[in-house]
Amino acid sequence: MGLVVSQLCVDCGEPAALARWWANVLGWHVVRGVAQDESAETDTLADEDEVEIEPRDGSHAGVLFVRVPEAKSVKNRLHLDLRPQDGSDQQTELARLLELGARPVDVGQGVEVSWYVLADPEGNEFCLLRSTPSQLPQAFADVLD
Structure with missing residues (x-):
């Protein structure tokens, strides 16, 4: 028996914007919320409640950005x-x-x-x-x- 990390989830106010920012930082790409089409207009993600990024080679678990209604109020317990x-x-x-x-x-x-x-x-x-x-x-x- 054992477990593997499937993805890391980040609660946020604007999943599309934050996913694009982190994809740029890490050199990753968006894999969910834009139907695998990296050439799509950036506005197509704006209304998504969940947007995922992952390494281009798929070597690591992805990061899923999930829309939540409340703003961040304290230091993250995981970073x-x-x-x-x-x-x-x-x-x-x-x-x-x-x-x-x-x-x-x-x-x-x-x-x-x-x-x-x-x-x-x-x-x-x-x-x-x-x-x-x-x-x-x-x-x-x-x-x-």
Whole structure:
């Protein structure tokens, strides 16, 4: 017996907009809510109550954005940790995320941490980590060896 994560669900006010934002951030694509047609007009998603994104190669579980009537009011109890890949680095990705509309948030992390806490356009927190274990503090790098 065992289980596998099928998808991660994110409650939000505007599923289409948030799904497109995260698809852009992650380099993923929309797979539900637009009938698999990536060339469709962006407005076709606007009324969808559920919009899903997933990696283009299908290698990981998708993220489903679900419309809810209430606004986000407290810090998320679950969040994503993102790590730069494919030759990118933390500072390059930070600049890109801020350009896309992410904003820095303070959840009490302090100033001496090696990651950035950001929020998506609806305020959902996520962390931007360093690129590789060699860039982590030595105590963590020792554990990973």
